[in-house]
Amino acid sequence: MRNVTKDNITQTFLEYCGPETPPRLRELLTSLASHAHSFIRETGLTHAEWQYAIEFLTRAGEITDPERNEFVLISDVLGLSSLVDMVGTVPGATSSSVLGPFHILGAPPLDYGGDLKQDNDGATVVVKGRVRNMEGNPVPEAEIEIWQTADNGLYSNQDVTQPEYNLRARLKVDHDGNYGFTTIRPAPYTVPDDGPVGDLLRATGRRPWRPSHLHFIVMAPGYRDLVTEVFPSDDPYLDEDPVFGVREDLIMQYVQEDNPDTIEDDFRAKERLTSPFFTVDFDFVLARE
């Protein structure tokens, strides 16, 4: 096209995509180009602003390494990651929420009633619940990955003082789809704010603090994987999560308990429970594939 104009550039872009373009790729590129072009036309984006955007992405590339991906963080703080979670959530199933960058493979198995707290400082929490499907039936073949921060707000792969798989496990559920374990209250923490995303947060007066949460991946044959996070109802950052992870159905209650005798004998840390401690009851609802 030798006469590209601001009004025909989207059409020109689409005409450049040949007949061998996979249909889904064509659909994605059509929507992406159309929206990106509208963004530039509507804002009258200047060369200086375009240059700033290029430098922003270039800096994101420079600060990205295997341990820290600034492009994921850009997606997170613009709400893109969470929106992908939301459009993929089946109504009636538990909402999905951001995977985040701290999941690692290889966490050890933990049976029902097992103890994740071990020698970690922090308030003890007894977490239990059930995995069920949308018909209300238990899913006893489910497996649950859990990972969380230590009391200092760091994950084990951010903190050389923690054992490699500290506060990480693959939980087995019992024949009724029940899971249960003891752990500590995770701590709020900040998203990395020493890169270009930090500049953006500061320029817009946003704080980098995420509300504390437990990360879960719930998997069962025949069901969609559920990647989610569960947040305590009393967290001070619940209404300003910079990555938009909080959903109404992902809020849990910490219930303070004083009497360890109320806890089932299956919980192996029961004898070490000291008052007060907390309990959490949270069910996961899986959607079929």
Next chain:
Amino acid sequence: MRNVTKDNITQTFLEYCGPETPPRLRELLTSLASHAHSFIRETGLTHAEWQYAIEFLTRAGEITDPERNEFVLISDVLGLSSLVDMVGTVPGATSSSVLGPFHILGAPPLDYGGDLKQDNDGATVVVKGRVRNMEGNPVPEAEIEIWQTADNGLYSNQDVTQPEYNLRARLKVDHDGNYGFTTIRPAPYTVPDDGPVGDLLRATGRRPWRPSHLHFIVMAPGYRDLVTEVFPSDDPYLDEDPVFGVREDLIMQYVQEDNPDTIEDDFRAKERLTSPFFTVDFDFVLARE
């Protein structure tokens, strides 16, 4: 906001931007978030597609270095760079077109009638024209930067066999706003296609060849800088420029000449002109600041 949904996430994003957010930044982020969210909702973007996009950007970061910026190339092949050029063009002025990554500072001055060809292989071209304003008056205070490929399709900063400032100059115009110099026909070349953008071009059946062109920046006090490219009318890639740089008013005619006597004596290469050679006549129209 503890109950973000796919329908309120754009509004939530905007509410997160504090009152100290600069108004233009707020405007840009409002439009950007709104379009990015619509893109995800309209396409039902999946986690796997999102992951592919993150990996695409991560690879772009890895292949980017001071000599080659893949983020500029992403912007180029999606038509974003050209659209920024177009929305910044004042109707009646010469269209702007992509700066590209090969401009360097410090090119030597060249007087009216000077020779840029020197020892370069390639067909000789006598390029001349006038810099004028939108009222049709000459702009004698203008200065013009020119850069182009050698006969092998490479710019001097891509090719160690070329002198540092080969085929680059800052042209002076005369008291009537005229410029003129001798050079060679530039060659078509490909955009870098060994990175993620190359994968995208191949997946969509697009070729990486750009039509040959002369790059210009025209500057004069009181006028907007004009960053542009000029393309020959007979180039085979004119209708499929992967970076959307071609505009009707940026097409020049190579006119074949056989008689060096038709060229003004001011052209210092006149005595070395051998038949046939080409002439190009191209005027630049500047918009006031």
